[in-house]
Amino acid sequence: MTPASVPVTSRHDTGRPGVRVSGTAHDLAVRHRLLLVLSGLLTLCLFLSYEGVHGDADPLRTASAPAVLSLDTALYALDEAQRDAGAAAPTSDFQKQISVAAQSLAAAAGDDVGGPAGRQALQTVAGLITVYAVKVQQAQLQPAGSVLREAYLSYATSVLTDDGSGIRARLTALRSQLRATVRRQSAFGPLLWCGWTLTLLLALVLAAALLETQLFLRRRFRRRFNRGLLAAGGLLVAWVATALLFTAWTHRGMAHTRALLDRPLSGPLITDAGRHTASYLAHTGFRASAAVWILIGGVLLMALAETGLRRHIDDYRFRPR
Amino acid sequence: MSAPYTGPAPASAPTPAGTPGAAPRRPRARTLTVLAGCLVLLAAGLVAGVRALGQEPTVTLLANWTGTDERNLRATVLDPFARTHHVHVDYQGSSAESQVLGADVEAGTPPDVVVLTGPGELADYARQGQLKPLDGLLPQAGFGASWTTPLDGHVYWFPLKADLKSIVWYPGGTSARQRAAAARQPGQWCLGMGSGATSGWPGTDWIEDILLQRYGPDTYQRWARGELPWRSAEVKGAWTAWGRLVGAGGDPALVRRALKTPYQDAAEPVTRTPRGCTLEHQASFIRNQDSWKRADGRYEPSARLIPGAKADDAWEVSGDLVALLHDTSPARALIRYLASAAAQRAWSARESGFSVSPDAQPAPAARGADWHRSLAATLLDDRAVHCFDASDAMPPSVRDAFAEATIEYLAHPDHLDTLLTNLDSLRLAHGLTWLQSVCDHADAPGGRETP
Numbered sequence: 001m002t003p004a005s006v007p008v009t010s011r012h013d014t015g016r017p018g019v020r021v022s023g024t025a026h027d028l029a030v031r032h033r034l035l036l037v038l039s040g041l042l043t044l045c046l047f048l049s050y051e052g053v054h055g056d057a058d059p060l061r062t063a064s065a066p067a068v069l070s071l072d073t074a075l076y077a078l079d080e081a082q083r084d085a086g087a088a089a090p091t092s093d094f095q096k097q098i099s100v101a102a103q104s105l106a107a108a109a110g111d112d113v114g115g116p117a118g119r120q121a122l123q124t125v126a127g128l129i130t131v132y133a134v135k136v137q138q139a140q141l142q143p144a145g146s147v148l149r150e151a152y153l154s155y156a157t158s159v160l161t162d163d164g165s166g167i168r169a170r171l172t173a174l175r176s177q178l179r180a181t182v183r184r185q186s187a188f189g190p191l192l193w194c195g196w197t198l199t200l201l202l203a204l205v206l207a208a209a210l211l212e213t214q215l216f217l218r219r220r221f222r223r224r225f226n227r228g229l230l231a232a233g234g235l236l237v238a239w240v241a242t243a244l245l246f247t248a249w250t251h252r253g254m255a256h257t258r259a260l261l262d263r264p265l266s267g268p269l270i271t272d273a274g275r276h277t278a279s280y281l282a283h284t285g286f287r288a289s290a291a292v293w294i295l296i297g298g299v300l301l302m303a304l305a306e307t308g309l310r311r312h313i314d315d316y317r318f319r320p321r
Numbered sequence: 322m323s324a325p326y327t328g329p330a331p332a333s334a335p336t337p338a339g340t341p342g343a344a345p346r347r348p349r350a351r352t353l354t355v356l357a358g359c360l361v362l363l364a365a366g367l368v369a370g371v372r373a374l375g376q377e378p379t380v381t382l383l384a385n386w387t388g389t390d391e392r393n394l395r396a397t398v399l400d401p402f403a404r405t406h407h408v409h410v411d412y413q414g415s416s417a418e419s420q421v422l423g424a425d426v427e428a429g430t431p432p433d434v435v436v437l438t439g440p441g442e443l444a445d446y447a448r449q450g451q452l453k454p455l456d457g458l459l460p461q462a463g464f465g466a467s468w469t470t471p472l473d474g475h476v477y478w479f480p481l482k483a484d485l486k487s488i489v490w491y492p493g494g495t496s497a498r499q500r501a502a503a504a505r506q507p508g509q510w511c512l513g514m515g516s517g518a519t520s521g522w523p524g525t526d527w528i529e530d531i532l533l534q535r536y537g538p539d540t541y542q543r544w545a546r547g548e549l550p551w552r553s554a555e556v557k558g559a560w561t562a563w564g565r566l567v568g569a570g571g572d573p574a575l576v577r578r579a580l581k582t583p584y585q586d587a588a589e590p591v592t593r594t595p596r597g598c599t600l601e602h603q604a605s606f607i608r609n610q611d612s613w614k615r616a617d618g619r620y621e622p623s624a625r626l627i628p629g630a631k632a633d634d635a636w637e638v639s640g641d642l643v644a645l646l647h648d649t650s651p652a653r654a655l656i657r658y659l660a661s662a663a664a665q666r667a668w669s670a671r672e673s674g675f676s677v678s679p680d681a682q683p684a685p686a687a688r689g690a691d692w693h694r695s696l697a698a699t700l701l702d703d704r705a706v707h708c709f710d711a712s713d714a715m716p717p718s719v720r721d722a723f724a725e726a727t728i729e730y731l732a733h734p735d736h737l738d739t740l741l742t743n744l745d746s747l748r749l750a751h752g753l754t755w756l757q758s759v760c761d762h763a764d765a766p767g768g769r770e771t772p
Contacts, residue, residue, distance in 0.1 A: 040360050047364045117411035120381050120425075120432060124413045127421035131518040147573060148732045151580035155520045158583065162517065165387030165415065295364060302356065 024220055025316035028309060031213045035232075035305040038209055042202040043298025049195035050243055050291050056185035057250050057284035063111040064182050065257055065277045070108035071175040072265045072273075077101040078129070078167060079266075082160060085136040085153065088144050098133045102126065114177060121174055128167045132159045182261050186254035196247075203240045207233065213309070221312065228308025232301055239297040246287040253280040379409045380651040383422060384436035384641070385519075387414040397667040402658050408651040417518035419717055426451055426646075433652035434659075436481060436641050439713040440470060441720060443478050443644050445754045452477045453645040458656045464677050467707060467761045468640060480640035481659055482669050483677045484604040485696050486710060487530050487637045489626050491600050492591055493617030503599040504626040507568025511598035512579040513587030514728055523584050524563070524727025525712040525720075527602055530623050530637050532559040534630035538706045538760040541635075545711035547719075547755040551744040560730060560737055562628060570734040580731060588612035600626070604639060605675070605696050620692055632706075635760075636699060639710040640677070675700050708760040716753040719744065 081097035109122045139152035160167050210233045217226045257280045265273050386394050391414045399410045413432065415421050419442060425431045431451065437443055446452050454475035463469065468480045491500055503509035514523055533541045536555045543549040544556060551557075568575050588607070590597020592615050601607065608618050624630040643659050645652055658664050665676035675697050676682070682701070699705060712720045726740040 036356065040356065043360055044364055044367075048367060116379060116381055119430065120383070120411055120413050123425050123428070123430070124383075124415050124417075124421045127424050128415060128417045128518070130424075131417045131420055135518075135520075146732070147577050147580060148729065150577065151514070151520075151728060151732070154581045155515055155517060158515060159417070159517045163388070164391075165517075295360070298360065 025313070027216065027220075028313050028316065031209070031216065032306075032309045032313060034209055035206070035213065035309070036302055038202060038206040039232075039298060039302045039305060042199065042206055043295060043301070045195060045199040045202055046240065046243055047291065047294045047298070049192065049199050050247060050294055052192045052195055053188070053247050053251055053254075054284070054288035054291060057254060057281065058288050060182060060185045060254060060257065061277075061281035061284050064178055064185060065261060065281065066274075067108045067111040068175060068178045068182060068261045069265070069270055069274050069277070070104040070111070071171055071178065072270050074101040074104035074108070074125075075168065075171050075175070076266045076270065077104065078132075078160065078171075081133075081136075082157070085139070085156060087140065090137060090140045094133075094136065098129065101129055105129070108174075114174070114181075118174070118177075121170065125167055125170050125174075128159055128170070132156050132167060135159060179261060182258055186251075186258040188251060199240075203236065207236060210236065210305075217312065226308045228304050228306075230308075232304035232308060235297065235301055235304060239294070239301070242290075243294060246290060250284050250287050253282075253284060256280045377407060377409050378651040379411055380434060380649070380655050381411045381413070381432040382434045382436070382655065383413050383415075383418060383425070383432040385414060385416055385418040385438065386436075387416065390414070393671045394668070397671045398659070398664050401667070402655060402664070406651075406654050406658065408654055410655065415518075416516060419721075420518060431646045433647040433649060434643065434645055434655050436643050437478075438639060438641060438710070439715075439717065439720060440478065440642060440709060440759075441714045441754070441756055442717045443642060444470075444472060444756055445716060446644070446646075447472050447477045448754050451646055453648040455479065455645060455656060458645075458653060459660050460662070460678065460680055463679075467709065467758070468677055470756060470758055478642040478644040479660055480677055481643050481665065483638055483640045483675050483700055484606050485636055485675075485700055486526055486604045486639055487533065487623045487635070488605065488620040488696075489600050489602050489623050490588070490607060490613055490618045490620050492596070493619050495599060495619075497621075500600065500621065500626065504566070507566065507571060508575055509599045510567050511587045511591060511601040512567050513582035513584040514580050514731065515583040519724060521724030521726075521728045522712070523587070523603065524731065525723050526604070526637070526710065527563045527567070528556075528559045528727065529711045530602065531562050531627055531630075532556060532711075533635050533637055533708055534624045534627045534632045535559065535562070537632045538635050538708055541708050541711060542758070542760045545708075545714050545755075545759045546757055547715070547748050547753070551741040551748065552738075557737070557741060560741070561734075564730065564734045564737075566628075567731070569731045576732055580728060585610055586612075588616070588618075591616045608692070618692075620696070634702075634704065635706045635708065637710060638700065638707045639713060677701065706761050709756075711759060714756045714759045716755065718750070719747050719753070722747050 077097040077100035081094050081101065084091050084094040084097065087094065105122050105126050109119055109126075112119065114121070135152050135156035139149045139156060142149035142152065158166065161169075163169055210229050214226055214229050214233075217229070218224060257277050260273050260276055260280070382399075384394070391412070394414075395412065399412060402408065403410055413421070418435075418437065419439075422431065422435060422437070426446070426449075443452065454477060456475055459469070459476065459479055464479050468483070469476045469478065489500075489504075491503075495503075512523065514521055516522055529541070532544060532555060535558065540549060540555055544553075549556065564570070567579060570576065584603070585607075587603070588598070588601050588610060589612050591599065591601075592612050601613075602623055605620075607613060608620075612618075622636075624632060624635075643656065645656050660678070662676075662678060662680035665678045665681035669676045669681070677700060682697075700707070712723050715723070722744055726744060729736055730740055
């Protein structure tokens, strides 16, 4: 098919006297706008959908998951400490468990989960742990079987176990909040389903539009392939496929982490969980940082579509004679 | 513009565009750049917008209310504030409030607003420069000088709720003769010393009230100001009188019960048949506990049951005092709200406590039960002498040692001399801030620091 043989099937009135646009120019303009709009929409949808999953991966890996494990550790250490609290004399095991609990709280506070409210809650628990340790030590300084020993131990126990206001209740409530945060961060909710469905639909529509434009250009012009559109198609496939793959890997890691942290953990299980969590969430930071490449890819896609159609559009540009 | 590329010459040549308004178009690269820029900005804006959504001004509040009290506080005070001011309140309640606050202040991350029962502790923080003055934030009518003791010309705290402490509760239907007989039997006193981190304070209330009722406000204030030694005859007499009343060092079962029972459960034996105890020396807020509700609790002034009481119309009182540690706009809004008549009235009504704000008094028809009306009248009576809880007014180190000492004294009254000697050593320690005025009509406002 040669340019000379391209039929002109229609002419369109521009609305201005003496100015008319050829049918091919109009078709090119329509496709040009369509490709740019579709590319823009796809970029936006893909970016938001990608961020919806990966934006939570980093906080989960660096804050929420470690904080849940820290609170599990603190709870376990305090249970062990309470077991040692009844010893006849002050024991190093008790001190060790109190230190473990305090350090775990410090680690959880360092993760800055829950904002100022979470930090305040952790500081309150830290204060209560100090009170608990002091009361146990006061009890252990009293003779075995004495009423004062019983009294101090009962005060210590109430500080640890009181419903709602005791250390254990507060830590359990904090842990529940953190688990809810983990569930929220690792969830693939209806909004994300909608986002990704729309993204894939847009990707399919854009791919079809690129193919149709390619065929249109082949029909109308001499070249068999338009290299710009071909490159845009290749980029589109690689771009969307990579984003999908990264998202699937990250989401799988987050789902495994959630399943792991939803179970009650104690003792050596906490250490194992920490190791597993680290492996599940490995490289999520790198994949999250790839979000910017979605925007760059979108700009490239539009640039390729523009380049591919530019020369043909220029052929039909209206100029003064 | 250049002529088109010659290869794909179209069948229909470009239409002339010599008419006005058909000027050559500007390069598309610029359009593309603008479009891409808009796209990036839109995406970034959307992400930032979604993340910023839901964030609202926040104020942190630390107090000692937990459990039911905390739920009441949220429902009657904090939730209405959040709704009307659109400020989120992060509330933390703990019996270890002093320890928590101390740690927060040391760490440089104190709460914005704190509610403490101890003006002594607050005076200490004010001296350290941790508290912000409340000038201009409180209502014109104010709360009275004894409730808002000024320091260096500034007011640093005000009461959210006040309680009367010089009272003894008994079940409805108990005659005066029965009460007098019960008061002579240690087993008839309901006593619970447990209170987590602050265990022992019910004992300090007892000793303070005995001292006040026996020796009057002047002696009480000298002691609360750190001027009267713990080993003085008056103070030592108050300890031993309390020991005799509640059976310190006596029946081990009784001592064990008193030491191990949480203060809020102390009146539980009142509801048993036969009654496990009859009288409880406790502040007005205890009437809100289930046991006293079920037993139709009534009260009488403790002066009638304390042996040797001579004071005339002297009452020990306590208050939940609000102070500001971070001068932020949401924190100031919360302070204004807590000082308002509406918040004071709502909180006092729910907690069976009392507001000492003149603006917050309920209408005569809405004042509830007789006991409630008479307690409110006593608190607001200008002729009565109100003395703030002495241990709360003392420096925190002395207050805490006092509470610990009451626990040990109950089990080992023979340790009294040692305990009082230790307390005197603490009293004379350097750097403590003592409030100079704890009773009404006092003439020495403010605080002083020991050299």
